[in-house]
Amino acid sequence: METKTALVTGSTSGIGLGVATSLAQKGYHVIMCGSRSKEDALEAITQVKSSALHSVHYVQADLKTEAGMVSLCKEADSICPGGVDILVNNAGMQHVTPVEDCSLAKWNEIVAINLTAPFYLISHFVPRMKQKDEAKKRLFCDSQPTGKPVQVSQIADLVLFLCSPGADSMTGTSLVMDGGTIAK
Structure with missing residues (x-):
């Protein structure tokens, strides 16, 4: 890669x-x-x-x-x-x-x-x-849906991050992981 x-x-x-x-x-x-x-x-x-x-x-x-x-x-x-x-x-x-x-x-x-x-x-x-x-x-500003279903492993990776010290300052924030479906 x-x-x-x-x-x-x-x-x-x-x-x-x-x-x-x-x-x-x-x-x-x-x-x-x-x-x-x-x-x-x-x-x-x-x-x-x-x-x-x-x-x-x-x-x-x-x-x-x-x-x-x-x-x-x-x-x-x-x-x-x-x-x-x-x-x-x-x-x-x-x-x-x-x-x-x-x-x-x-x-x-x-x-x-x-x-x-x-x-x-x-x-x-x-x-x-x-x-x-x-x-x-x-690209963060691209709101086109990916057309791919969200994988359990992707959600698990996000949860691991949210449980880490790297996310200690994230409070009261909604995170959407839907491949851009809502944004369309």
């Missing part, structure tokens, strides 16, 4: 670093992305590479700017000419302040990284994902 490639933005710390590390440990090629220079991100890159089963790349890109978004897309396409299989839009920022104290410049930064960058990256990468048969089946 072909090894999948995942692009994880904001992967030099926190949740993004955890996701990149986990994907690398599970056998995915990983493209890490952050606004830090490669030298400043070296500790995070080393952490992901230390347990990786396949390649790990790092792309420095300031996703608050159009130039940064374009640069990331070009570099990711160069690293993975067939297109990435997984896009984890993790980069983000928050600024906790009363609205009257938030400058327009700060607001624009927040919107750029939290909304514009994910939109841009999705619009760039998803069309190629849709061309891949496997990605079509797994």
Whole structure:
């Protein structure tokens, strides 16, 4: 089976670093992305590479700017000419302040990284994902039913996850596993 490639933005710390590390440990090629220079991100890159089963790349890109978004897309396409299989839009920022104290410049930064960058990256990468048969089946925004009955083993795998520490923060959430039947 072909090894999948995942692009994880904001992967030099926190949740993004955890996701990149986990994907690398599970056998995915990983493209890490952050606004830090490669030298400043070296500790995070080393952490992901230390347990990786396949390649790990790092792309420095300031996703608050159009130039940064374009640069990331070009570099990711160069690293993975067939297109990435997984896009984890993790980069983000928050600024906790009363609205009257938030400058327009700060607001624009927040919107750029939290909304514009994910939109841009999705619009760039998803069309190629849709061309891949496997990605079509797994694309979260695709609401087409699979036409396949849900297997008991799939439900069991979900239950095992829900019983694991990885699901400790999932509360009051309904999960539907019906092959997309309800969504149609």
